Amino acid sequence: MRHFLVLIAILLAGAASAGQIDGDRYVGERFGRIEIKAPAGQWLILDREFSGNNEYGGPVVDLKATAAVAGVFPTVHVSAFKRADASVTAEFVLQTSRTAVEQKGGEPGPIQTLAVDGKKRWFFTAKVIQNDKPASLHYLLLEGEQAYFAVQSVVPEAALGELQQRIEALMRQAKY
Helix, strand or coil: CHHHHHHHHHHHHHHCCCCEEECCEEEECCCCCEEEECCCCCEEEEECCCCCCECCEEEEEEEEECCCECCECCEEEEEEEECCCCCCCHHHHHHHHHHHHHHCCCEECCCEEEEECCEEEEEEEEEEEECCEEEEEEEEEEECCCEEEEEEEEEEHHHHHHHHHHHHHHHHCCEC
16 A cells, blocks of 8 residues: 555656656656757746646746846746637637736737747737736747647836847857
């Protein structure tokens, strides 16, 4: 009986976290493979790929800046939307995300596209309110083979440009 309880404890501990953190590198595979190699010492990495998410998506990883942007230490949230069927398209994920921003009182700007290493990326910014103050949301959508990955963060309006530069540096080496 004791061995059985130890085995259950080991299995539950392994199920609590699906991603792997190795120094400044994160690898997640629950919804589709994503690997993020953060610039050394610039981000704290927190695995969010917990077994409690549903099978079609959810949080993957949070990266918290170790240097302030306009007096705050932004957290970049990465979530996944599994490409379970043909209805899960970039347009669907983007429109769903924009609608969620609007429902919370935000004002999303136009969707823009760019290509990085032959892969298409979509992004938009939005005016939002955070802690009763005007702020800016940066939303970036990456298309992986098995999932779409939403990369988003909120900062004071004056810090949006610097946040976008930091996210680009963070995602430059990402593999998905």
